[in-house]
Amino acid sequence: MTEPRVDIDEPVTLAHDGSWPGYLCACAEALNAPEPVPRVVGYDAPLGLFESRMAVARDDGRAAALWDRLTAKAGVPAMRIVLEAFLSERPDARTNAAVVIRRLRRDGAEALRDLADPVVLSVDKAANRSRREAERTTGIARLSELADGSWYAPLEPECDVLPLVADHFAARFAAMRFALHDLRRGRAVLHEPGRPWLLADGFALNRAVSDGEGDGAPGYIDPLMLSSDESRIRDLWRRYFSATAIEGRLNPGLQSAHIPKKYWRLLTEMGRG
Amino acid sequence: MDASTKLSILADAAKYDASCSSSGSARGNAPGGLGNGAVGGICHSWAADGRCVSLLKVLLSNACAYDCAYCVNRRSNDVPRAGFEPEELVRLVIDFYKRNYIEGVFISSAVLGCPDHTMERMIGVAKTLRVRERWNGYLHLKAIPGSSVELVDEAARWADRVSVNVELPSRASLARVAPDKTPAAIFGVMRALARASGFEPRKALPAAEAPDKLALPAPAGSAAEPVPLYAARPAPSGERSVMAARKGRARDPGSAVLPAGQTTQLVVGASPESDATILTLAENLYLAYDVRRVYYSAFMPAGRDPRVPALPGPPLLREHRLYQADWLFRFYGFRADEILGPDRPYLDADLDPKCAWALRNLDRFPVEVNRADYLELLRVPGIGPRSASRIVKARSKARLTADSLKALGVVMKRAAFFVTCSGSAPTLPGSTRRPAPDAAYARAALTDGAALALAPLQMEFDWGAP
Structure with missing residues (x-):
């Protein structure tokens, strides 16, 4: 009988329930995790072959606390972009926004200027998309x-x-x-x-x-x-x-x-x- | 006549006024009231001609005392006439607004008797909407040339925006095509509107002797003053661009009086003036009266009137290029004399005016995207205000490559001719070729589809013919 192989590159993911507070809780978990940073995915995302997934429970108090901390560091306009990216429902927008949240905590709103970075750019574009759709909705x-x-x-x-x-x-x-x-x-x-x-x-x-x-x-x-x-x-x-x-x-x-x-x-x- | 037929006639009669925007006002809702302003403006639909529908655009009446040759409502034209009772129009606005069909209303009117009487009727509707209905949606009123300053001021009190149309780009054409309107009547209203919105037109007067000045009749309590009219010459080089002049102007979208200022419109193709004349006039209107928008309306040949040309269709391509040039004034920092001049009176039919300018000014290119300032970036074809500000943001974090430019939204098939990324020229999309801007194919590569899409409707008219 052989030992199960332990792959150090085995991706760890954190799953949220799809709600905004649930998502913030998964992001909070990711912020506390050691490197490599776990990806944040929805409960319903297909499970990867070597993925080990941990479900994070929704806790509105925890979500609100994270929101307040991040807003104090990065400011309301930056956090609005994160919310808009979340609401865009674009593939990867939520996962990428979780990465951006980590950077916002470290560098503040400055992190969003790095548009040459594909992750930041995709969050920026997803947020634009939500904003445009919201504008359209106010008209139609x-x-x-x-x-x-x-x-x-x-x-x-x-x-x-x-x-x-x-x-x-x-x-x-x-x-x-x-x-x-x-x-x-x-x-x-x-x-x-x-x-x-x-x-x-x-x-x-x-x-x-x-x-x-x-x-x-x-x-x-x-x-x-x-x-x-x-x-x-x-x-x-x-x-x-x-x-x-x-x-x-x-x-x-x-x-x-x-x-x-x-x-x-x-x-x-x-x-x- | 039933309400539905009336609405059809009076909407049909109003549709040639191009002003559709609903931006510039942050009027708040009042307790128990209905509606508010959205500073950025909101489009609610798009009609079959592709134009946006934001405001309920109607005439109070189309039974006009005037006889302007370009206008479908002219006295001598044989069209069905109708008029709203003020109460009917108020009901319509409220019913449409509550259903979110519209952002507000744009009330205009044929001239009923005299200008002041017509203004009073429009102001009556405005007042009912604001006071009795407590309605705070977007209200655009058309001012009739020659109205008294008192009535223009009162219109400004109720409206978010008031406009008066220049109509024709020269005094001579106005006299021929719209004989009932005079430059003094039009510019007098424009001056009153500028003042009502807190802009002093006198400040913007060029000191140099303009060839075409006219003393307007003095408003009560002040001296007559010269006002620039149809200046044939562009503002002297060194004068600030429209964009730069606007940066210094304080505008308050929350103001109770005329928060969205004034706009104007002129007809293109009903008279012989060149694009250069039109753009120079437009620039002067932006600078001298703080006009928010100048609309260009391709002349729609309607009926046979010997005072205007019998075009086979509206000059849509020309109108399109004029709008593009107008955008260069307001958002790209261009001056009229950079776009056209006496030696080059018409815009290029095949190129947008920015590409045409870039090809004439190759000594200013290529621009290094990692170093150039925002205004230099704005001058590059394929880079607009949005991508320029994204470039400025992104390069503070990393050096930009051709790939990152594309990701930031730069149109590389145009920009590739005019930029370098850290010293090297990007290749054209879909090829390994590095474009040299003086290459013979640059012009062909930069040609856009507008001429193809819009030109079949446009034909030359020989102004020299008898």
């Missing part, structure tokens, strides 16, 4: 008025942008009761006038409708749920939208370069509802 979210006077907007963002856009909508529509529903991730920002917004997992506009089959595509709203004015105003908006294009300069290529077709499904003016 379409709210519908429901019969009870509340408002509902279905979304399908490429990145997990709800935490990045909630403040914007809460300030703008402060007096409205609304839900911004990320259909891909099943989460929603819920806002009531006069209260801070909440992020709710497992949201559905109307369980009875969405549990049944055949009630249309995701984001579909039963016309019975809509306010009496809703369809008239949607028609006016479509009328405006088609009248504002100049016939002599039609340029569908340019249009879909600005707003790729995958987003059209939820846009009132592109035919929805």
